[in-house]
Amino acid sequence: MPAARLHHVAVLVLEGAKPLDVGIPAQVFTTRASMPYEVRVCGAAPGLVAGGDGLSYYVTHGLDALEWADIVFVPGYRFPDRDDPPQPVIDALIAAHDRGARLAAISTGAFALAATGLLDGRRATTHWHYTRALAAQYPLVRVDENVLFVDEGGVLTSAGAASGIDLCLHVLRGDLGVAASNYAARRLVAAPYRSGGQAQYVPRSVPEPLGERFAATREWALHRLGEPLTLEALARHAAVSPRTFSRRFAEDTGYTPMQWVMRARIDVARELLERSERGVEQIAADVGLGTGANLRLHFQRILGTTPTEYRRTFARGE
Secondary structure (H helix, E strand, O other): OOOOOOEEEEEEOOOOEOHHHHHHHHHHOOOEOOEOEEEEEEOOOOEEEEOOOOOEEEEOEOOHHHHHOOEEEEOOEOOOOOOOOOHHHHHHHHHHHHOOOEEEEOHHHHHHHHHOOOOOOOEEOOOHHHHHHHHHHOOOOEEOOOOOEEEOOOEEEEOOHHHHHHHHHHHHHHHHOHHHHHHHHHHHOOOOOOOOOOOOOOOOOOOHHHHHHHHHHHHHHHOOOOOOOOHHHHHHHHOOOHHHHHHHHHHHHOOOHHHHHHHHHHHHHHHHHHHOOOOHHHHHHHOOOOOHHHHHHHHHHHHOOOHHHHHHHHOOOO
8 A cells, every 4th residue: 555645733832822732632643653644833933932831832833834734733722712812823824724724723722713714604612611702702603512522624623622632533533544543542542532522521410320331331332333232222231211321321422322323333344444355245244234235325424435435545454
């Protein structure tokens, strides 16, 4: 197989940048044999940038890094609702987007993207503590406070710091496929994939032991995707009624139980298409979808492509 195209990642550090937000994309996309990315950490100008929480950053690149990047991450920063970023930063973000680069905000970095006008008329999210401030300051932005991240194509936003990991894994899935994303998650000791539609925090009405029980049920189901899995079977494993299971499962994951099972099956099918030479019919049987026609139907509905085209795009030799 030919070598994967090298992706250029810029991490734009603004005044008051939060350390975890800066570190997430820098670490997730760190250059290594399995990761065809090059990362440059930059600021409004090269030199020292005063960060938040007692840390500062010495960046070797200025805004020229945004001219080079395929994707620009904007980490969250302190007091985002007080002042807009400097005008040269806003202009550079707009120019990068116009050139085709993706812009991705972690947490309060969404305020910097909103200041460009590029979020006007689009869905976006930020840390739950700042969602009302974002909506008030930028009324044309369709702020969704109940999700982990939002992908609007050329602009992406995420909630608090941990959801920055989910956003980065989402980007990896789109760039390199499920296997690479799962490998990166294992390296980070992070959950392999949480959907963007999952709530930012579990409602207090859901007792913690029940949340743990549902997590155990999801793990149980992942090892049995090739078998018939019904709502009743899942609820029985969690020792609650199907009605209670459905309601609280959706609160926890953003999906109904059977939507979650279907997406888990499609994810396993994607990894098998990437990593194995099994035929479509065999993969469909392995993941519990029965026939190749059924796999093709759900692949097209969820991913907008076919198994054959997906394999052509993402399959790599071991």
